[in-house]
Amino acid sequence: MRHWLLIGLVFLAGCGAPLDREAELAAFRDARPPFVTFQTLPYEKVAVPSDTAFQIMRGSPVMELETYGKTFAKGFELPVGAAGLNIEVASYVVRGGRAFHPIVTLLDETRTPVRATSSSAVHVVSNPRSGGTWRMLILVQVQPEERARVRYLAVHTSREIVEVGFALADEPWQEARSAPIFIYIPAGGGSSGPGQAPRIGSSPAGPLSLTISEMRR
Numbered sequence: 456m457r458h459w460l461l462i463g464l465v466f467l468a469g470c471g472a473p474l475d476r477e478a479e480l481a482a483f484r485d486a487r488p489p490f491v492t493f494q495t496l497p498y499e500k501v502a503v504p505s506d507t508a509f510q511i512m513r514g515s516p517v518m519e520l521e522t523y524g525k526t527f528a529k530g531f532e533l534p535v536g537a538a539g540l541n542i543e544v545a546s547y548v549v550r551g552g553r554a555f556h557p558i559v560t561l562l563d564e565t566r567t568p569v570r571a572t573s574s575s576a577v578h579v580v581s582n583p584r585s586g587g588t589w590r591m592l593i594l595v596q597v598q599p600e601e602r603a604r605v606r607y608l609a610v611h612t613s614r615e616i617v618e619v620g621f622a623l624a625d626e627p628w629q630e631a632r633s634a635p636i637f638i639y640i641p642a643g644g645g646s647s648g649p650g651q652a653p654r655i656g657s658s659p660a661g662p663l664s665l666t667i668s669e670m671r672r
Contacts, residue, residue, distance in 0.1 A: 474512075474549040479660040482513030483527065483617065490519040491528070493566045498530035498607055503540065504668045507531075511555055511610065512660040522571075523558065524614030527660055531608050539670035540597040544610055545590045546577075547662045548655055554591050555661035556616045561597070562607040569605055574616060579652040589653060596670070610663065617659045 491497075496516055501507055515527040533540070546554045560571040577593045597605050 474658065474661060476549070476551060476553060476658050476660075479513050479658065480617075483517075483525070483659040486517040486525065488519070490525070491516040492518065493560070493562055493568065493607075493609060496528060496530040496566075496609060498532040500532045500534075501665065501667060503534055503536060503538075505666070507665045508662070509665065510660070510662050515660070518609075518611060520611070520613075522613075523611065526611040526613060526617070528609055528611040529663075531610075531665060533606055533608065533667075535606075536602055536669075537599060538672070539599040539602060541668050541670055542595040542597065542608065543666040544593045544595070545664045545666070546592075547590050547664075548588070549658065549661055551656060552653060553656035553658040553661075555658050555663060556591065556612050556655075557593055557610050557663065558612055559593060559595050560609045560611065561595070561605045562609065563604050564606045566607055569601075574613060579655055581652070589655065591655060599670070610665070612657075612659070616657050 496518065499507075499509075509529055511527045511529050513527075515529060517525060518528045519525050542559070544557045544559055546557050548554045556574065556577060558572055558574060561569045563569055572593055572595060577591045579589055580592045581589055595608075
């Protein structure tokens with residue numbers, strides 16, 4: 456049930472129209488200071504467990520991070536608790552075989568970074584329930600002894616990934632026929648089997664989802 460609810464939420468987030476990557480890229484490049492910081496980034500409260508569909512797009516807060524450079528970002532506030540957490544961030548592939556390559560930074564109660572994932576921690580996986588479409592997935596585990604310290608998380612990327620890495624041609628990809636209609640799949644792919652994971656290009660924006668659950672004891 457939670458899976459299908461999430462699919463519906465991502466479907467609604469897509470608004471039925473493919474992402475205009477060039478417009479998003481132009482907005483990204485044109486963004487000027489003042490930028491938000493981890494301290495001033497808005498944080499949406501989420502529950503445990505929860506499934507949350509969201510978008511990082513033009514109009515999203517822009518950060519200028521020392522390590523990662525300029526990036527659109529989205530923040531979430533975690534509830535107080537003692538159990539460890541499994542946090543999954545999925546980024547869905549849009550037109551041209553591109554996606555927002557997520558980096559997750561965990562922050563303490565003062566919104567100071569505790570740790571961040573690496574750009575290589577993202578895996579390309581197939582979702583058979585949505586017609587074999589591909590998505591990028593990153594899993595972050597917050598151990599019980601770390602839970603009291605981690606109160607916020609920010610999803611962002613890096614300027615290098617957006618501007619330099621993962622550029623692709625549009626031709627190998629076609630529109631998926633299953634929800635969310637925002638998603639694209641490799642031409643010739645589909646529900647017959649995922650096959651070899653495709654190379655996914657970078658986008659400064661896109662539809663994502665956040666799934667949080669407690670670790671099993």
